[in-house]
Ligand code: IMP
């Protein structure tokens with residue numbers, strides 16, 4: 114693993130120093146493989162549709178699906194986020210609605226990180242209306258700040274510290290998604 118101020122890391126961040134690496138590549142790979150096994154075991158039969166919530170889940174999802182050893186379908190969804198000061202209507206708006214049929218299938222919603230849990234709570238309502246056979250969530254990281262842990266949250270990679278994390282899909286203003294590890298930004 115490169116040191117935090119090594120030329121390799123600084124080349125990737127454009128010279129921005131990173132405070133610490135919270136989960137390194139090997140640790141992530143081991144946990145993602147375990148999650149793949151857990152998912153495989155949890156769905157012994159039926160159609161399984163893995164739905165990635167973009168953009169944050171794109172790297173996690175691509176690694177996870179290759180560790181799932183049963184037939185699956187893959188699709189994505191893009192949810193509208195509300196800017197600061199914007200009062201949401203309480204219903205989430207989809208900018209990309211999966212073309213795949215959800216009805217009658219096991220749905221595994223893949224999310225990068227759960228903070229307040231609000232995004233997920235709304236998505237669960239919307240997806241539930243499509244009458245899936247079951248609805249489960251797989252989140253790579255959980256800050257455990259959500260007031261209530263939804264029963265659908267069946268698979269969690271890591272408990273995350275209350276820091277702002279970047280890398281492995283997670284961004285800060287669209288930067289740093291490509292880092293192969295998960296880091297705490299130097300503020
Ligand atoms: P929630 O609705 O408050 O749970 O927010 C979840 C979304 O906020 C995630 O899908 C991320 O896009 C973003 N987010 C929350 N915490 C972090 C973080 O530490 N780094 C990067 N993005 C984050």
Ligand code: MG
Nearest residue numbers: 169283284285
């Ligand atoms: Mg984000």
